[in-house]
Amino acid sequence: MDVLVCVKRVPATGGTIPLTADGRDVDTRSLGFTIGPHEECAVEEAARIVERFGGSAAVLTVGPPQADEQLRYAMSIGLQQGVRVTTGEEETDPEATAAAIVDAVRTLESETRPFDLILFGNESADAGNCQVGIRVAHALARPAVGGIKGIEPQPEHGTVRLRRELPDGIEVYAAPLPAVAAVREGLNLPRYPAVTGRLRAKRAHIRTIEPELVPGGLRKVRLRPPAEAARETVVLGHGAAAAGPVVDMLAELGMV
Amino acid sequence: MLVTLVESAQEGLAAGSANALAHARELADVLGTHVEAATFAGAPEVRDGLAGYGVSRLHVVEHGECVEYSPECWGEALAQLLDDTRPDGVLAAATDRGNEVLAQAAARIGLPLATNCLNVAPATGAAEGDPAWALTRQRGGGVLLEDAELSAPTKLVTVLAGTVEPSAGEAVPEVDVRTFVPQLDTDPARSRIVDRTAREAGVSLATAAVVVSGGRGVGSAEGFDMIEELAELLGGAVGCSRVATNDGWRPHSDQVGLTGTKIAPELYIACGISGATQHWVGCRDARRILAINTDPQAPMMTRATYAVTGDVHEVVPAIIAEIRRRTE
Numbered sequence: 001m002d003v004l005v006c007v008k009r010v011p012a013t014g015g016t017i018p019l020t021a022d023g024r025d026v027d028t029r030s031l032g033f034t035i036g037p038h039e040e041c042a043v044e045e046a047a048r049i050v051e052r053f054g055g056s057a058a059v060l061t062v063g064p065p066q067a068d069e070q071l072r073y074a075m076s077i078g079l080q081q082g083v084r085v086t087t088g089e090e091e092t093d094p095e096a097t098a099a100a101i102v103d104a105v106r107t108l109e110s111e112t113r114p115f116d117l118i119l120f121g122n123e124s125a126d127a128g129n130c131q132v133g134i135r136v137a138h139a140l141a142r143p144a145v146g147g148i149k150g151i152e153p154q155p156e157h158g159t160v161r162l163r164r165e166l167p168d169g170i171e172v173y174a175a176p177l178p179a180v181a182a183v184r185e186g187l188n189l190p191r192y193p194a195v196t197g198r199l200r201a202k203r204a205h206i207r208t209i210e211p212e213l214v215p216g217g218l219r220k221v222r223l224r225p226p227a228e229a230a231r232e233t234v235v236l237g238h239g240a241a242a243a244g245p246v247v248d249m250l251a252e253l254g255m256v
Numbered sequence: 257m258l259v260t261l262v263e264s265a266q267e268g269l270a271a272g273s274a275n276a277l278a279h280a281r282e283l284a285d286v287l288g289t290h291v292e293a294a295t296f297a298g299a300p301e302v303r304d305g306l307a308g309y310g311v312s313r314l315h316v317v318e319h320g321e322c323v324e325y326s327p328e329c330w331g332e333a334l335a336q337l338l339d340d341t342r343p344d345g346v347l348a349a350a351t352d353r354g355n356e357v358l359a360q361a362a363a364r365i366g367l368p369l370a371t372n373c374l375n376v377a378p379a380t381g382a383a384e385g386d387p388a389w390a391l392t393r394q395r396g397g398g399v400l401l402e403d404a405e406l407s408a409p410t411k412l413v414t415v416l417a418g419t420v421e422p423s424a425g426e427a428v429p430e431v432d433v434r435t436f437v438p439q440l441d442t443d444p445a446r447s448r449i450v451d452r453t454a455r456e457a458g459v460s461l462a463t464a465a466v467v468v469s470g471g472r473g474v475g476s477a478e479g480f481d482m483i484e485e486l487a488e489l490l491g492g493a494v495g496c497s498r499v500a501t502n503d504g505w506r507p508h509s510d511q512v513g514l515t516g517t518k519i520a521p522e523l524y525i526a527c528g529i530s531g532a533t534q535h536w537v538g539c540r541d542a543r544r545i546l547a548i549n550t551d552p553q554a555p556m557m558t559r560a561t562y563a564v565t566g567d568v569h570e571v572v573p574a575i576i577a578e579i580r581r582r583t584e
Contacts, residue, residue, distance in 0.1 A: 013533060017400060026400075037498070037515040037534075095368055126396055130371045131359035134327075138363035143447040145327055147352050149508075162447065165509075166352065167462060171325075172451035176444055185515040186501075186508030217368030217408040221390075223400050231561055236546075239566035240574035246546065247578045249562060253523060253544075255466060255490050256579050 001055040001153055003046040004108075004115040006101060006133070007035045007074060009067040010126040016225075023222040025091070026126070035070050036125025037185040044190035045151055045183065046119060047078040053155055055116070056080055058108070062100050064089050068206050075201035076193035082206040083108065087213060091127060095216025098135035104209045105140065117153070117160065120182045122146055129218075137180035145173045146182035153177075258284050259341065260311070261334070261348035261357065262293045262302050269305035271417060272349025277309040278420045280347045283376055284310075287387075289344060294337055294436075296322050296330055306431050313432045315341070321440045325353065328446045331360020333438035338365060338410055340436065345389070347376070350414035358412050369412040370404060374419045379405055389413070397514040397537040459493045461510065465522045466492030467542075469512055470500060471535070473528015473549060473568045477505040482572045483527060489579050495519070495539075497529045513538035528568040531556025548572065 058081035059074035071082035120133030137144030150163030524542035547560035
């Protein structure tokens with residue numbers, strides 16, 4: 001099984017998110033960077049699939065040179081090849097991102113063979129457009145299912161089983177390989193990178209591809225924080241002594 | 257003309273579809289156009305609900321490959337319907353399925369798509385003949401809002417539930433039902449649903465009236481015994497923060513938050529949870545929040561309805577004992 005994982009470098013935000021003066025972007029000067037939880041699971045899953053079935057695992061990002069940090073994280077988990085499709089600091093729109101990934105995948109596949117599986121996070125942790133994986137799959141004429149929390153490759157049959165959870169139940173899909181899946185956190189419990197993995201990733205070569213970026217029809221104008229209704233907090237007490245007032249409150253609500 | 261993609265629920269229109277229809281209705285009034293609807297299944301159930309939204313026509317997609325949900329088949333069929341009807345825009349509920357079907361259709365026609373929108377309106381100063389839409393999208397599950405412009409011959413948008421008051425337009429006496437049969441070849445690049453399991457009945461995290469959640473402050477898998485006990489006493493469900501799932505204390509299905517379950521209970525009891533953004537966006541729709549934390553300045557404590565400063569290992573057992581004392 002040859003697996004490719006696509007990840008996005010996003011700011012690691014805590015409680016409040018600082019914005020630039022023009023409101024066009026997140027002010028990242030005081031923030032670290034990461035990949036989203038869904039993508040961490042995609043990276044882990046790729047490592048597990050290759051450990052189980054053999055083959056190779058690669059990680060790809062569309063982003064600025066600093067995004068090598070995120071590629072090296074994935075490589076420290078065990079993904080062998082890192083590919084950066086280089087853009088500027090400015091976020092690319094979903095159509096442009098998907099087109100850049102498709103070009104890069106075609107280049108990579110023309111040199112070896114098609115990736116059996118391409119994994120995406122269900123949505124990126126910041127923009128969350130929920131569509132790049134599907135656009136890539138369609139351009140490459142591959143099936144795609146989103147919201148995936150279980151992957152069972154059946155390479156001997158040339159298929160993969162993909163499981164997803166919905167509010168009212170669980171669905172299992174069968175898709176012919178090569179296929180695309182957009183995954184969710186809960187797919188697995190990602191490991192922490194080992195020291196040896198981190199050292200290997202630090203020295204690893206990262207391949208770069210210069211894309212042709214054609215803007216799509218969705219244009220970000222500005223970001224702003226959502227209005228939040230201020231709640232008046234009632235302090236019910238300290239420590240075990242608060243139990244009385246808490247149960248009074250529960251009784252008032254008719255819950256005990 | 258605008259098209260709203262609608263789905264049926266047990267009793268008529270799904271809530272997300274009704275919300276999308278209300279958005280379409282408002283937008284159509286501003287644009288001076290009308291609303292039609294499209295559905296893949298359950299035509300009789302949705303039909304009666306449509307007239308109240310001033311929907312004049314319902315397109316029912318009929319094809320053997322579309323009876324069961326299939327992302328690729330539904331997306332392809334919708335793409336063909338749009339090619340046939342050429343609407344100015346399509347609105348759907350920003351559910352997993354709504355986002356997925358519209359993304360599939362968008363990829364096939366080569367159109368942009370704006371997902372998870374809160375409002376949609378014509379852009380001011382938009383050029384005649386190429387009118388862009390101005391919209392506000394949620395980013396990061398609602399951590400930030402993004403004002404954006406969408407330019408396309410047919411604009412594809414998904415809208416979040418509960419974002420507009422369902423104000424019915426002028427009732428249309430009769431909804432014209434039109435069957436649309438897509439041409440679906442036997443494209444091998446297609447996933448097929450092979451199994452579906454309904455969720456067991458009972459108190460679920462997403463729908464429970466009371467949710468008792470534990471986070472880092474609970475400290476261990478065993479620490480959740482008291483969380484479970486309190487939840488049981490209140491007839492509620494157990495939840496947890498991302499820390500608790502990442503440390504293997506609880507299954508991911510218990511996680512409340514951006515990458516877990518979003519909940520809106522009557523009462524949310526957050527035990528030893530600081531309230532980082534990732535968690536907050538999952539529980540902020542709770543009617544009331546009781547936070548128990550050693551740090552009175554933790555975001556969850558300052559945003560809660562009720563706060564108790566203290567160690568959950570002292571406070572929670574004391575609450576359990578007090579409930580037992582009063583109910584015995």
